[in-house]
Structures are given as structure tokens and as C-alpha cells.
Amino acid sequence: MFETLTGPAIFVHLAAIMYVIAMLIREQLILRLFILAGTGLYIVYYFTIGDVPLWEAIFWSVMIGLTNIYSIIVMSLERTTFNMTDEEKVILGKFSSLNPGQFRKLMKVGQAQDANAETLMTIEGKHSDYLYFLVSGTCRAKRGDVTFDINESCFIGEISMLLNIPATATTLLETGGRYIVWSKEDIEKLQRKNPNIGIALSSIMKLDLAEKVSKSVRVA
Incomplete structure (x- = not known):
């Protein structure tokens, strides 16, 4: 022993x-x-x-x-935010269901853009091939005869993406705004390779939609 x-x-x-x-x-x-x-x-x-x-x-x-x-x-x-920009760290706070590694993969297939002029994002009644996340600025939205503003830190086009239906509003981003855009095709490819990212992203978009509905009810 x-x-x-x-x-x-x-x-x-x-x-x-x-x-x-x-x-x-x-x-x-x-x-x-x-x-x-x-x-x-x-x-x-x-x-x-x-x-x-x-x-x-x-x-x-x-x-x-x-x-x-x-x-x-x-x-x-x-699990770390190493090598992320300050802007990406702020955006990550909205994507809380994703860990930093998953968030990097999502950002890799998207593009950050500045609106140098008024930018049309979605058209009511027409299918959109893109999902947007408004980083800063204000987006004017029109649904039928109703006009309202969509403020920063929220998705645009998520209903069309989630339900595969035409856009429910026409949205126009004002000059000077900044946004992230993903093509539907790229997101679907990413979801096939990383199902957990797809589940988390769907959850985030549903939460974002619920917040919008809640705000619209309070305003009404």
C-alpha cells in the first residue's frame, strides 16, 4: 500500500x-x-x-x-466579449439569449450599415427577404392609415421572418440611423448549422414583438 x-x-x-x-x-x-x-x-x-x-x-x-x-x-x-467593439457589446445586451460566441456567429452573417439617406426597409403587404435590427435613430412606420415611430434597439421585419408572411407595415429609417441587416437566406443557413442559435434568435424576436405590442397597448 x-x-x-x-x-x-x-x-x-x-x-x-x-x-x-x-x-x-x-x-x-x-x-x-x-x-x-x-x-x-x-x-x-x-x-x-x-x-x-x-x-x-x-x-x-x-x-x-x-x-x-x-x-x-x-x-x-x-463566453467572453474579447475583441468585441463597444457597439457590439451594447447590442449583445439585447441578444441576452445568445452567448458571446453565438452572437459573433450571428453578427458575422449580418452587415452594419449607416442610413446616409432615408432608407426603406419593409413594405406593407410584401414579403421581406431581410431582418433588421435598429441600433440607433428613428424609423417611421405606417400600417394602413396609422403612423407611428419605432425607436432604437428593436427588430424590424421580425413578424415576416417568424411567420413567413408579408410585412405588416411600411418602415422608413430616417437619415443618420444605424442598423444591422441580415438576409433571410443567411439566417436560415446559420440556423441549420447551429439550431441553438435559431431557437435563441426566435425567442429574442418574440420577446421584442411582445414589448412592441405592450407599448402600443399603453399608448392606445
Whole structure:
């Protein structure tokens, strides 16, 4: 027993304990850190168990460790706002159902644009191939004979996107406004590759729509 606790075999036991603990953890980042620790202990064991290190086992353990390190880095970046602009950080606050990594993927298929002139976004009764997010400025909307303003930090065209129906209002962004635009085709491609992003984006648009309805009821 003493030899087990003081000899190279101790590294095997410690590594196995790390793996067992990892299997009990749901948090992926912490889970991978424990697996990485276990892999490191196995490598130490393979170095010390015999007169000659077990190079084949060491090589593949190092490969497993490096792959795990890569995954840890990717997962960490997905949870941080590193390398985001101040504007993107503000917009991310509206997209609370998306983690920073998912938000980056969504922004990658969109385009940020400034309205150098009045910009027509949607036409009532016509299908729109685009989804807009109003970053700043005011958008004038007209539904039938009713005219109203849509202020910043909200979607335009989300009803058409969610229900696949013609736009319910004609919207015109005033000069000087800023917005993000996505094509319906690009969003659908992104949703197919990343179903979780599609579910989260749908939830965000529904919440945005509910807020608009609530405001319109209070105004009425």
C-alpha cells in the first residue's frame, strides 16, 4: 500500500480520480479542465513507470491534451466579449439569449450599415427577404392609415421572418440611423448549422414583438 502511494502508480490513481470527478460535472469548461489534469497525470506516469518512458502512450496523451486545450480556449472565447467593439457589446445586451460566441456567429452573417439617406426597409403587404435590427435613430412606420415611430434597439421585419408572411407595415429609417441587416437566406443557413442559435434568435424576436405590442397597448 505504501509503495502504491509513493511510487509512480499514485499518478494513475490521481488521474483516474480526475476523470471520475469530470464525469460527475455538467459544466463543460470545468469538466474539460479536470480531464486535462488527469491527462497530465497520466503523462507523468508514463514518464516514470519504467526505465524507458512509454513514448507511444505519451505521444497520444499529449495529442489528447492539446485537443482538449484547444476546446477549452474555444469555449472560453465563446463566453467572453474579447475583441468585441463597444457597439457590439451594447447590442449583445439585447441578444441576452445568445452567448458571446453565438452572437459573433450571428453578427458575422449580418452587415452594419449607416442610413446616409432615408432608407426603406419593409413594405406593407410584401414579403421581406431581410431582418433588421435598429441600433440607433428613428424609423417611421405606417400600417394602413396609422403612423407611428419605432425607436432604437428593436427588430424590424421580425413578424415576416417568424411567420413567413408579408410585412405588416411600411418602415422608413430616417437619415443618420444605424442598423444591422441580415438576409433571410443567411439566417436560415446559420440556423441549420447551429439550431441553438435559431431557437435563441426566435425567442429574442418574440420577446421584442411582445414589448412592441405592450407599448402600443399603453399608448392606445
